[in-house]
Amino acid sequence: MGENSAMHIEHGVSLQSFNTFGLPAVAQTLVRIRGEADVRRLVDHPRLGRAPKFVLGGGSNVVLTRDVDAVVLKVEVPGLRVVDTRADAVIVEAGAGESWHGLVAWTIGQGLGGLENLALIPGTVGAAPVQNIGAYGLELADRFESLDYVDLVSGRLLTIDRATCRFGYRDSVFKQALADKCVITRVRLRLPRPWRPVLDYIDLQRRMADSGIGDPGPQQIFDWVVEVRRAKLPDPAVIGNAGSFFKNPIVTPEQCRDIIGRDPHLVHYPMDDGNFKLAAGWLIDACGWKGKTVGGAGVYEKQALVLVNRGGARGAEVMTLARAIQESVYGRFGIRLEPEPVVL
Structure with a gap:
């Protein structure tokens, strides 16, 4: 016993x-x-x-x-600590059960910048590398140092580096080869010194212009990101949701030109490899889904990328709505949207 x-x-x-x-x-x-x-x-x-x-x-x-x-x-593994201070970076470690936003707020409170663009992303620290979370011009992979996991077959504790995690867009080895084969217990992040702001994102540039603050520090960017996210996304404590429901699709320049030929207002972003990332929320909105409801599940009024629980929703209703959205986006644009959450 x-x-x-x-x-x-x-x-x-x-x-x-x-x-x-x-x-x-x-x-x-x-x-x-x-x-x-x-x-x-x-x-x-x-x-x-x-x-x-x-x-x-x-x-x-x-x-x-x-x-x-x-x-x-x-x-539910707890703990937040600074484990190393180097000339070029500060390394912080967090238990996998800690709140991700709690970790970001803690680093800012310690006077350590570097994670502020990733403020208010829901979920735990342990889930962050699985998903390679990202927002406002930054991905977890950009700040990753190493993590510990326990193998669910052998019980061995392993420490792995960034290359071994095979990070991609909302992807990692933990969604592929290691899915449900291990438990991440601790994650270490590398906060570069000297700190440099990441301000490429249009929403943050607008906040800078409106505020007249030309040289924002980590706390200021953290506050802006929290404001922008709160304005766009529903608080799960108030209205049930899983954040962005679909991945932003990646298309070739030819596909992008083809869609712009039919829909000049297409929201698209160039990527380093020459391809384009399309705004899934824009595609869904263009198909008329914003604010629609199926059973207890609906599409959030302010952001079509977010599916919400309007009260008493069942998982099957959420997936019926998701599939209907996928079919209509494919019918109109020839693009298959992939769900971001794990469906069980």
């Missing part, structure tokens, strides 16, 4: 408050992970060790369409 009590095993747990969409689902078995030792105990457990696992962080990037048979690992 000692092993079990140390391991925080729970049965028949409602996951409704553990996913930001507020979708109803029950975990038959839930294990709280507060450190590497908890993962090792789980791997060695006679019954649960070999069972399929589902790793749950803040639940801000998941759509639950049914009850979960896999063992749900609720990652």
